[in-house]
Amino acid sequence: MMPVAILVLCVASLSAIMFTLLSLGYATVFILTLNFIGVTSLSEYVSIVLLSQIPVSILAARLRRRIVESKRHGTLNAVILGVAAISGFTAALFLGIRLGDEVRVIALSATSLLAALAMSNKASRTSDTRSSSIVTGIVGGIVKGVLGGGVTPVILALQRFTGLSLDDSMYRTFIALALMSIASSIPYMLSYSLDYVVLVSAIIGGLIGVVVGEKIVLALTSRRREKLSMTAYITLALLGILSFIVKLYS
Numbered sequence: 001m002m003p004v005a006i007l008v009l010c011v012a013s014l015s016a017i018m019f020t021l022l023s024l025g026y027a028t029v030f031i032l033t034l035n036f037i038g039v040t041s042l043s044e045y046v047s048i049v050l051l052s053q054i055p056v057s058i059l060a061a062r063l064r065r066r067i068v069e070s071k072r073h074g075t076l077n078a079v080i081l082g083v084a085a086i087s088g089f090t091a092a093l094f095l096g097i098r099l100g101d102e103v104r105v106i107a108l109s110a111t112s113l114l115a116a117l118a119m120s121n122k123a124s125r126t127s128d129t130r131s132s133s134i135v136t137g138i139v140g141g142i143v144k145g146v147l148g149g150g151v152t153p154v155i156l157a158l159q160r161f162t163g164l165s166l167d168d169s170m171y172r173t174f175i176a177l178a179l180m181s182i183a184s185s186i187p188y189m190l191s192y193s194l195d196y197v198v199l200v201s202a203i204i205g206g207l208i209g210v211v212v213g214e215k216i217v218l219a220l221t222s223r224r225r226e227k228l229s230m231t232a233y234i235t236l237a238l239l240g241i242l243s244f245i246v247k248l249y250s
Helices: 002-021 026-036 043-067 071-096 101-119 130-147 151-161 166-191 196-217 222-249
Strands: none
Touching: 002 026, 002 043, 002 196, 002 222, 026 043, 026 101, 026 151, 026 222, 043 166, 043 196, 071 130, 071 166, 101 130, 101 151, 101 222, 130 151, 130 166, 151 166, 166 222
């Protein structure tokens, strides 16, 4: 019991640091890291990942708010995005819990490549509307419900293509993910048993990671973090594909 809890605490902390510092998906990093170190039955951990992401995202949004350009407008669109995502999630309710580990890993790797492509798009604030937030939320909700992760790179990519800056995009993503994770966790909790010791470990590790990540964020320019995020997304995708190949031939 305890070794698993400690392992999850460390993975959650790493995931939260990558989440806040490099804009990598918390659940994506969490699930792909578990897969990379040889953990089987990834679906059993999805509820823990999603439930721990709720407080992690709330704290991340609170800390990131300090450097957001349009706080009120961003918060409103974030709530719209999150509510839309919950609606979109219902369409994928019964698919996610039946998804195989191999498909989940490859799909999460693909979302990372999408985000890397989006990071090369220069933010210019040209088409940031409530309608775009609704569309982004529905697409993100479906991805979250099916894969358990991958929504951060998808939402980030879609918002980057509408012209939002990295920090505004992530602020909205943090808020939306808190709402999204509540709904997304339900089918997984109903399908798999929940280890509360491991869950608490994930929450503690995640909150520690957020604080550390946001401290580093303040020391780096936005442009510098964009370049680091693009590199990190490509690396994450390659690691996911590599782990899939290793498992395939082992």
